Amino acid sequence: MSEALLLVRPTPAEANLTQLIPLGPATRFALHVFGVEAVPTASAGGFDLSGPVGSCRKMGARVSLHLSLHEWRLIAPPSETRHMVAEIQSDLGGVVTSLVEISRRNVSFQISGPNARAILNDLILLDLSDNAFPAGAATLALLGSADVVLVRPGPEALYYVECARKLGPYVQDMLTEATHAFL
Structure with a gap:
């Protein structure tokens, strides 16, 4: 994932921006x-x-x-x-x-920032509130029509989305489009 590892936190300067980052191999x-x-x-x-x-x-x-x-x-x-x-x-x-x-089968994306939860809620029909999807949560979900694994590693507005490599461009496009709606 980011630098081949999950659970990398954004810097304070990045925390105020909503970012979508394709992650490296893991x-x-x-x-x-x-x-x-x-x-x-x-x-x-x-x-x-x-x-x-x-x-x-x-x-x-x-x-x-x-x-x-x-x-x-x-x-x-x-x-x-x-x-x-x-x-x-x-x-x-x-x-x-x-x-x-399944290393070569899947790809991952990190989405972080103040609108990360709202962006994901637009695409995933799950309650992502703190009570329903707390820090340390992971679940299988549908993002649009793609099966994904959604992870919220900590209390920050930081999430990971993992999907099949063949669905990576679709998931990235969906997340990018939803992110632009919040700019």
Whole structure:
């Protein structure tokens, strides 16, 4: 993501501007755990898996998004790919999992600034108020007609939108057009 990593904060000068930034490459895995009520460990491969469904957790440079009961999106800098699979499998022990690298499949955008929530609310039919979508939230959503992952890592007006690479131009155009409506 930004500099190959999620959770980069805007500078104070940038905080007053609404910005849309296409983010750089990142290592991404889709993790599915089968046959258990809960993951038997709070972390795996340096990823915090302890958060409830709909949460975003960060451990060092690694970010986990708990998207559904048995599904996580795991994101890390590209330089950390080499040993991640073995680390995750080792930490999860004998639990049946599906771990699929989706690094090249997806792209991400950062949208930040005073109108970020309003722009996203124009395109995503979810309540993004602080009570409904608090800091540390992550969810699957529709942006226009594109499936996306929406993340609000902290209390700032800063969000991440991740989608399939083939839908990247569509999502970027939708976000750009909506951003211009607030200029």
